[in-house]
Amino acid sequence: MTDAVRGSFPIRYRIIRKPVKHPRLELWGSELRIIVPKNGNPLRVIRENRRWIIEQIEFVRRARSVADRVKLIPRTRRKFKALVRKIAEEYSRKLNISLGDVRVRKMKSCWGCCSKSGNVTINSEAQYLPENLIRYLVYHELCHLIRWRHDRVFRELIRKAFPNCEELELELQAYWIKLNEKRLQIGEPVS
Numbered sequence: 001m002t003d004a005v006r007g008s009f010p011i012r013y014r015i016i017r018k019p020v021k022h023p024r025l026e027l028w029g030s031e032l033r034i035i036v037p038k039n040g041n042p043l044r045v046i047r048e049n050r051r052w053i054i055e056q057i058e059f060v061r062r063a064r065s066v067a068d069r070v071k072l073i074p075r076t077r078r079k080f081k082a083l084v085r086k087i088a089e090e091y092s093r094k095l096n097i098s099l100g101d102v103r104v105r106k107m108k109s110c111w112g113c114c115s116k117s118g119n120v121t122i123n124s125e126a127q128y129l130p131e132n133l134i135r136y137l138v139y140h141e142l143c144h145l146i147r148w149r150h151d152r153v154f155r156e157l158i159r160k161a162f163p164n165c166e167e168l169e170l171e172l173q174a175y176w177i178k179l180n181e182k183r184l185q186i187g188e189p190v191s
């Protein structure tokens with residue numbers, strides 16, 4: 001059972017109470033999630049992580065302005081799947097890892113995920129992204145098959161292939177915002 005409170009200023013946020021041991025903060029799209037134990041104090045989590053939160057607010061603000069100028073790429077689902085598969089095969093050879101299934105499916109809160117058995121799933125919304133961002137997403141997921149956590153080793157692996165990863169993260173965030181707007185316009189539920 002989780003319990004959530006939502007708000008929107010100065011960043012959209014959600015306070016989620018869960019049976020967790022330690023509080024944590026996550027940025028999901030342009031929403032900040034403050035996850036606290038059942039009797040935890042969200043204000044304290046905010047106070048203790050002020051600097052990180054301010055950085056995220058600034059990141060989302062910059063991404064919003066980039067979102068106005070990014071263009072959605074027209075591409076069929078079939079072509080997108082073939083592209084994802086081709087990139088995954090290319091990078092699995094490069095990284096010397098064994099790749100399981102490569103899947104594309106709609107996901108609400110992230111661009112991709114992978115399982116420890118080597119299966120990689122990419123969000124079908126990435127269909128509208130330029131190829132360099134799709135490459136970046138697939139590479140990120142494959143690196144998790146080498147390093148599970150987003151630690152320093154993982155970040156170095158990413159930076160080796162994508163030295164401009166900060167710029168790419170900002171563009172991804174901008175596309176996330178843009179695609180959410182598109183969904184709002186056609187009346188699909190967000191969240």
Ligand SMILES: [Zn+2]
Pocket residue numbers: 140144150
């Ligand atoms: Zn990751």
